[in-house]
Every structure is written in C-alpha cells, then in structure tokens.
Amino acid sequence: MSDIQMIVSLVGAATVQTIVMVFFSMVFSLILGLPLGILLCVTDPAVGIMPKPVLNQILTRIVNVLRSFPFIILMILLFPLSRIIVGTSIGTGAAIVPLSIAAVPFVARVIETALKEVNPEVVQAARAMGSTNMQIIIKVLLPESMPSLVAGITLTVINLIGYSAMAGAIGGGGLGDLAIRYGYQRFRTDIMIVAVIVILVMVEAIQIIGTKISTDFMNHR
Amino acid sequence: MHIRLESLIHTYGDVHAVQNVSLDIPSNAIFGIIGRSGSGKSVLIRLISLLEKPDDGAVYYDDERVDDLPDDELILRRRRIGIVFQNINLFNSRTAAKNIAYPLEICGMPKDRIKARVAELLELVGLADRGNAQISTLSGGQKQRIAIARALANNPDILFCDEATSALDPQTSRSIFELICDIQKKMNLTVVLVTHKMAVVRDVCSYVAVIDSGKVVECGSVVGIFAHPKADITKDFIADLPARPDPKDTGRTENV
Numbered sequence: 046m047s048d049i050q051m052i053v054s055l056v057g058a059a060t061v062q063t064i065v066m067v068f069f070s071m072v073f074s075l076i077l078g079l080p081l082g083i084l085l086c087v088t089d090p091a092v093g094i095m096p097k098p099v100l101n102q103i104l105t106r107i108v109n110v111l112r113s114f115p116f117i118i119l120m121i122l123l124f125p126l127s128r129i130i131v132g133t134s135i136g137t138g139a140a141i142v143p144l145s146i147a148a149v150p151f152v153a154r155v156i157e158t159a160l161k162e163v164n165p166e167v168v169q170a171a172r173a174m175g176s177t178n179m180q181i182i183i184k185v186l187l188p189e190s191m192p193s194l195v196a197g198i199t200l201t202v203i204n205l206i207g208y209s210a211m212a213g214a215i216g217g218g219g220l221g222d223l224a225i226r227y228g229y230q231r232f233r234t235d236i237m238i239v240a241v242i243v244i245l246v247m248v249e250a251i252q253i254i255g256t257k258i259s260t261d262f263m264n265h266r
Numbered sequence: 267m268h269i270r271l272e273s274l275i276h277t278y279g280d281v282h283a284v285q286n287v288s289l290d291i292p293s294n295a296i297f298g299i300i301g302r303s304g305s306g307k308s309v310l311i312r313l314i315s316l317l318e319k320p321d322d323g324a325v326y327y328d329d330e331r332v333d334d335l336p337d338d339e340l341i342l343r344r345r346r347i348g349i350v351f352q353n354i355n356l357f358n359s360r361t362a363a364k365n366i367a368y369p370l371e372i373c374g375m376p377k378d379r380i381k382a383r384v385a386e387l388l389e390l391v392g393l394a395d396r397g398n399a400q401i402s403t404l405s406g407g408q409k410q411r412i413a414i415a416r417a418l419a420n421n422p423d424i425l426f427c428d429e430a431t432s433a434l435d436p437q438t439s440r441s442i443f444e445l446i447c448d449i450q451k452k453m454n455l456t457v458v459l460v461t462h463k464m465a466v467v468r469d470v471c472s473y474v475a476v477i478d479s480g481k482v483v484e485c486g487s488v489v490g491i492f493a494h495p496k497a498d499i500t501k502d503f504i505a506d507l508p509a510r511p512d513p514k515d516t517g518r519t520e521n522v
Binding site (some may be wrong): 052092164166167169170171172173174175180184185188189191262265266 | 317342354355356357368400402
C-alpha cells in the first residue's frame with residue numbers, strides 16, 4: 046500500500062469515528078440538556094414562568110460544578126460509568142459517555158440563555174390568553190428562540206469536536222487520537238497535518254451550516 | 267359583561283400602586299381609565315384582567331368572583347377575555363394568521379374550524395389578504411390590527427386595551443380606535459381602555475375613571491365629567507387637550 050493510500054484510509058477511518066462520537070454525544074446531551082435548560086429557564090425566580098427558587102439554585106449548582114470540571118478528569122472519573130453502559134471504557138463507543146455528560150451542562154446553559162432571550166412581554170401575552178405553562182414552553186418559548194437555539198447547538202457541536210480529540214487520548218479513537226499516535230508518537234507530521242486539516246474543515250462546515258439554518262429562521266419572521 | 271371592583275389594594279414593596287379602588291364598569295360600553303405615568307392605571311388593568319392577583323379586595327365579572335380562582339379555572343377564564351397591549355406582543359415566529367390562530371389552538375379547536383375563524387377575523391380587521399405575512403413585514407397599525415384580531419379570536423366578553431395606540435402615530439391611532447368602536451358595537455363587548463390621553467377618552471369612551479396616586483379621583487360619564495370636572499387633575503387633563511381634529515380629516519388615513 047502506498048503512503049498516500051495509507052494516510053487516506055487512516056484519516057478516513059478516524060474521521061468516521063469522530064463523526065460517530067460527536068453525533069451520538071450531541072444527540073444524548075440534547076436529550077438530557079434540553080429538559081434541563083428548559084427547567085433552568087422556567088424555574089428562574091426572577092423571570093421564569095413558574096419560579097422555584099430552591100430547585101433553580103440546586104440545578105444551577107450542579108450545572109456549574111459539572112461545567113467547571115476539566116474534561117480530561119471528568120473522563121477518567123466516568124470510566125466506571127462507561128463500563129456499565131457500554132461494557133468497556135476504551136474505544137469510540139466508550140468515549141461517547143463522558144462526551145455526552147460533559148456536554149449536558151453546556152447544552153443546558155445554551156438553551157437556558159436562548160429561552161431567556163424571548164421577550165417577557167410576549168410570554169405574558171401568551172399567559173394572558175390562557176396558555177398553560179406547557180403550552181408556553183412548546184408553542185412560545187421554543188419557537189420564538191429558534192435562531193438562538195440553533196446557534197447554540199452549532200457551538201456545542203464545535204466544542205464536542207474539540208473534546209472528542211481529547212477523548213482520543215484515552216483510546217477513544219478519532220482524528221485527535223490519530224494526530225497524537227502518528228503525528229506525535231511516531232513523528233509522522235504529515236498525518237498530523239492531514240488530521241488537523243480535516244478537523245478544521247469539519248468545524249468550518251458545521252459553522253456554515255449552523256449559521257445558514259439560524260439565519261433562515263430569522264428571515265422567516 | 268359587567269365588571270365590579272371592590273376595594274382593590276396592591277403594593278409592590280413600599281409602593282402603594284393601587285389603593286382601595288372600587289369601580290363599576292358597565293356592560294356593553296367603552297370604559298376609559300385615565301391617569302399619568304405612575305398613577306397606577308397599568309397595575310389596575312393587570313388586576314382587572316387577571317394577570318396579577320390583588321393583595322386585597324375583589325374583582326367580579328357579572329356576579330362571579332374571579333380574582334381568587336384556582337389556577338386551572340383561571341386559565342379557562344383568561345381564554346374568555348381579550349387583551350391588546352401597548353407593545354403589541356405578537357409572536358415573531360408565526361405568520362399573521364398563525365398569531366390569530368394561537369388562542370384557538372390552545373383551546374384545542376379543530377384545524378378546519380380555526381382556519382375558518384381566522385379568515386373571519388382577518389376580514390373583520392381589514393387585513394384579509396395579509397394572513398400569510400410575516401410579522402416583521404407589517405406596519406405598526408397592521409400589527410395592532412392583527413393583535414386585536416388575536417384578542418377577539420375566542421369571542422371574549424371583555425376586551426382590555428392597555429395603551430393600545432401609544433406607540434402609533436395619530437392617524438393610525440385614530441383608525442385603530444375606529445376599529446375598536448366598530449367591534450364593540452358588533453360584538454356587544456365590554457371594553458376597558460387604559461390611556462394617558464384625554465383626547466382618546468373624549469373621542470372613544472362613554473365612561474371614564476380618573477386615577478391618581480393609585481386612587482380613583484373622579485368617575486362618571488364622559489359627557490358629565492367634561493361638563494363639570496371636579497378634581498384638579500381632571501381639569502389639567504381637559505386643559506391640556508389638543509383641539510378636536512378637523513372633521514374633514516377624520517377618515518381612515520392609514521393605508522391598510
């Protein structure tokens with residue numbers, strides 16, 4: 046096999062691993078982070094539609110603690126959890142667990158911030174018309190904040206690509222792992238450069254797509 | 267629907283926003299509440315329209331007490347009143363027609379009936395061809411018309427207008443009030459209109475309450491109060507009135 050063919054097949058396989066890791070961690074972190082973000086917004090004692098100061102404080106503390114954890118330490122701490130859920134603590138599948146959990150508080154904050162941008166007077170109008178809290182969340186808060194929600198999710202995906210490179214360090218596979226194993230440990234600078242370029246292109250593509258969707262929502266209002 | 271307020275009191279911290287207000291708002295007429303900024307008129311309308319609960323006192327719609335309803339009944343009661351806001355407060359993520367459909371959707375009305383009702387309402391406010399328009403493409407006057415249509419969607423008994431035209435220019439403002447007067451007659455609505463402009467009271471209302479520092483200082487028919495104002499603040503309001511608009515100029519000038 047020629048050198049170029051080898052680089053292509055190595056980078057190709059690693060790219061697929063990165064995409065798998067980022068995609069599934071995004072899905073799982075959204076499943077957990079979306080309700081948490083909504084809860085953070087609606088229970089806010091000052092601007093929430095159902096103020097619950099104590100619950101809000103507890104959630105805020107948990108989110109802050111999780112967010113301030115260095116990812117590399119969180120990952121090691123979550124090895125046992127990966128073993129329980131995926132059956133192993135090594136590999137792409139196992140990396141999805143810490144990645145998802147690291148992204149949950151981030152997603153929750155991003156969603157909370159987007160929902161809080163909705164004009165409180167518009168929310169009040171919805172309440173005055175006799176909306177239930179659930180109707181306000183589903184029919185007013187989420188649709189009205191769609192452009193910011195999409196922008197926030199785009200940001201999360203990009204962060205996850207960065208984190209997934211770090212997950213490579215513990216045998217998660219993917220482009221970050223490739224760059225370290227070949228580029229750093231085996232002095233294959235060419236493979237490292239290709240891996241980094243692929244990451245750059247991926248980030249740029251996601252940013253462009255995210256911005257496009259977000260502005261499309263903006264233009265439809 | 268007749269509204270009765272019984273010694274309403276509401277405070278925010280140390281501010282006595284509403285102090286012992288009792289009022290009778292007659293059915294099927296336009297009732298004005300006038301006051302300066304900070305007089306407590308906006309708080310008062312929030313209490314009457316069930317957006318906030320008073321600290322003390324009671325609100326009756328006909329003879330039903332409504333200020334102390336439990337949450338689920340409060341939601342049902344709110345669906346039978348319409349409110350038009352100064353800041354219009356339409357949903358930007360929805361088209362004009364979908365905005366009008368909102369109060370019907372939350373009541374669970376079937377889609378085909380919503381569609382028919384929305385078409386009717388668009389017709390009523392003179393915007394039959396703008397149903398699919400995005401909110402940002404509408405003029406200020408058109409937005410307020412859509413907001414009025416949305417407020418009327420559920421056939422409310424009462425329509426509250428909180429400074430509904432303060433953000434609009436005089437001509438547009440006049441056309442909106444013509445629309446409200448029109449609708450009041452057509453639907454036999456009780457309209458409660460909050461304003462800081464005496465001209466609005468003179469041109470639109472049959473009855474008026476003058477509010478100052480959270481208290482009703484004067485209340486009665488507009489004709490009577492204009493003929494014999496008693497309180498100083500009422501005299502000030504009347505003295506500050508701009509001249510009556512030129513009768514040749516009263517037609518609808520806004521292009522809708």
